[in-house]
Every structure is written in structure tokens, then in C-alpha cells.
């Protein structure tokens with residue numbers, strides 16, 4: 001049983017990686033969770049999980065014949081697949097191989113979370129949204145972020161990927177978040193699953209190389225993420241169907 | 256595309272476009288660069304917008320907002336004439352808000368064969384800009400969301416871009432309603 005989620009925002013820096021790991025940890029109480037850094041150009045999941053020193057990452061899997069299992073690390077109750085940050089690793093990595101990798105991982109987990117790249121102008125950034133069952137849209141209560149979140153939804157809808165939920169992050173006390181989320185909910189085809197406050201804990205957690213739920217489990221941010229994870233109803237799918245979908249989508253990228 | 260006329264701040268001819276990205280960072284350019292072929296002045300001109308030196312959108316009349324395609328057109332201009340224009344930050348931000356696509360800030364550097372120093376500089380400048388973004392004027396956020404015509408227009412333009420790119424990326428068969 002597996003459901004694959006893309007965690008996407010369009011705009012960068014809104015908290016996709018923070019949210020991927022926080023939701024993953026919250027869900028790992030009930031499910032077998034695997035998180036993948038599908039942002040192969042600006043990978044940063046490794047820094048949030050203390051994996052920046054490891055030998056093998058997704059770059060090696062996408063760029064040579066290293067098996068996926070070599071890039072899987074058991075951390076914080078989840079399986080974590082980090083990606084490297086070198087430019088040469090990025091250039092060697094073939095984004096089309098990601099689908100095979102995800103198909104392999106899908107065979108062995110309940111919930112798969114794909115941390116996606118910001119921007120919608122590159123095929124590799126859009127692929128996680130294309131291939132996932134549903135998307136968690138991370139959004140900051142600002143115009144650029146909301147515009148991009150709406151664009152993400154258009155990409156998802158066009159490819160038959162539904163919206164699992166919209167997660168407001170970095171909400172400031174002065175934001176009239178009630179009004180903003182009420183106005184936003186008219187345009188999104190999924191529920192608003194949470195409002196995560198702007199607090200120091202995510203940055204402190206990142207500095208410590210840990211997900212915020214591990215570093216500051218009692219924090220208001222951690223609480224808000226656990227609430228959001230509860231609102232994400234996992235719909236168990238058929239893992240072979242998912243694996244097939246990922247495999248059959250292996251079409252070479254055009255020059 | 257339509258752009259407000261900026262204030263010309265630099266005109267130069269370069270042999271590789273990636274050097275312009277470094278120049279934009281040096282100048283902390285907020286505005287846009289127009290890229291043309293000095294020997295063929297009537298050829299279509301490409302465009303990259305910048306916010307504090309960080310690329311925002313890439314445009315070329317033959318490929319529209321598809322950043323990757325626009326960048327490869329621009330990269331083929333060798334030598335390349337570039338005119339850099341300044342705009343006010345709010346103007347640039349509103350262009351980026353309305354553009355059908357913005358570019359991953361490091362994509363131009365990596366696609367145009369910039370070195371890893373350029374890539375790191377772009378990343379650093381980008382994250383610095385992100386964390387310096389002024390607190391939201393929330394009235395504006397609410398009025399943005401209440402302007403349903405504007406939102407519908409954004410959704411409609413995005414739908415067209417999605418279809419266009421699906422064909423370019425060979426993903427059309429995965430579209431829900433395969434046109």
C-alpha cells in the first residue's frame with residue numbers, strides 16, 4: 001500500500017523541505033514513510049537530516065549504476081534518500097531515471113514524499129507533480145507565493161494529480177490569515193491542512209541537521225505540523241500500479 | 256511581451272552570456288537585460304529579468320516563457336550584445352508575479368555553463384533576498400485574492416503554458432485530457 005505525494009510550491013524558500021520532513025516524521029507514527037530529495041539541482045534535504053557527509057546520494061544513483069538501496073538512510077524513523085549538491089553530480093544525473101528510482105522505492109513503503117524543486121520551467125522540477133498521486137502545496141501568505149501555488153495546482157490538475165492539501169507556512173502574527181485562507185480556499189481544489197507560524201525553531205533545527213519534529217518536538221511549529229499531517233488522509237493505493245505508472249512514464253527528455 | 260521602459264545602465268558586447276549573469280550580480284541589477292545579435296540587429300531579442308542580480312524570468316519571442324528554450328536561444332547569440340536596464344523593485348516584483356513562469360534562479364547559470372562560483376553566488380544572493388523580503392502587506396494579499404478576474408487570467412495563462420510544455424517535454428500523453 002503506497003501513496004506518493006509531491007511537496008511543491010513553485011516559488012523557492014517557502015518551506016518545502018522543512019514541511020516534507022515534518023509531515024514525514026508526523027506520519028511515521030502510523031505509516032512506513034520514505035522521503036526523497038527530488039530537487040536534484042538545489043538539493044538541501046541532506047542538510048536538514050544531518051546527511052551532508054554521506055558517501056552515496058541520489059546523484060550517484062541517477063548518474064551511474066549505483067543501486068537505490070545504497071542511497072537510502074534510516075533516519076528519524078523514516079527512510080531518507082538525500083541528493084548531493086555538487087554541480088558535477090547534478091550534470092551527471094539523468095532526471096529521467098528518477099522515475100525508476102521512485103518505482104523501486106514505492107514497492108517497499110506506505111507513504112512516499114517527494115521534496116520538489118522550486119520553479120515550474122524545467123521538466124525535472126515538474127515531474128514529481130506529474131507522477132505523484134497527490135500534491136501538498138506549500139504556500140506563504142504572500143502574492144508571489146500564492147500565484148505560484150495556483151500555478152502548481154494548474155500543472156497538477158492538467159496531469160490528473162489531485163491536491164491533497166494546501167499548507168500555509170511562515171505565517172506572521174500580523175498576517176490576517178483567517179481572511180487570506182478563506183479567500184484562498186475558493187481557488188484551491190483541496191483543503192487547507194494547516195497554518196505553520198513563522199518561528200525560530202525550523203531554522204534552529206536546520207542548523208542542528210535535524211527535522212523540526214526531532215529537534216523541537218514541543219514547539220508550536222511541530223504541533224502545527226502534526227495537526228496538518230492528521231488532516232492529510234492517506235488513501236492506500238496499489239503499489240504495483242504506482243510502480244507501473246512511474247516506470248511507464250520513462251520517456252526521454254527532448255534536447 | 257510588454258515591459259515598462261527601464262533606465263539604460265550598461266551596454267556591452269560579450270562572447271558568452273554567462274558573463275552577463277555575473278555582471279548582473281556585481282551590479283545587483285534590478286531590471287532586465289535585452290540580448291541581441293550585434294551583426295543581425297533585426298533578429299528577435301531575448302530577455303532576462305533580474306531582482307537584485309538574481310534571474311527572475313527568461314523570455315524569447317520564439318519560445319515565449321519557456322525558460323530553458325529561451326535560454327538556449329539567447330546562448331546561441333555569439334557574440335551577444337546586451338543592454339541592461341534598471342526598473343524599480345516593485346515594478347520588477349509585479350512583473351514576476353504576473354509572469355506565467357519564473358525561472359529557477361540558478362537555471363540560467365547552470366544552463367549557460369557558468370562555473371560553480373557563479374552558481375554559488377546566485378544561490379547565496381537568492382537566499383539572502385528571500386529572507387530579506389519585506390513583511391507582507393497583507394491588505395494587498397487579500398485584495399489580490401479577491402480580484403477573481405486577475406486570478407482567472409493567471410490560471411488561464413498557466414493552463415496554456417502547461418499544454419505547451421507538455422508537448423515540448425514529451426509528457427503530453429500523461430495529460431488528463433490529451434489534446
Ligand SMILES: Nc1ncnc2c1ncn2[C@@H]1O[C@H](COP(=O)(O)OP(=O)(O)OP(=O)(O)O)[C@@H](O)[C@H]1O
Pocket residue numbers: 009011012013014015016017018019039042044117118169170171196197198199200201202203204206221
Ligand atoms: N515556519 C517557519 N518559520 C521560520 N522559518 C522557517 C519556517 N519554515 C521554514 N523556515 C526556514 O525557511 C528557509 C527555507 O525553508 P526550506 O529550505 O524548507 O524551504 P524550501 O521551500 O525547501 O526551499 P527551496 O525552494 O530552496 O528548496 C529555511 O531557512 C527554513 O529554516
Ligand SMILES: [Mg+2]
Pocket residue numbers: 016017018039044045115
Ligand atoms: Mg528545499
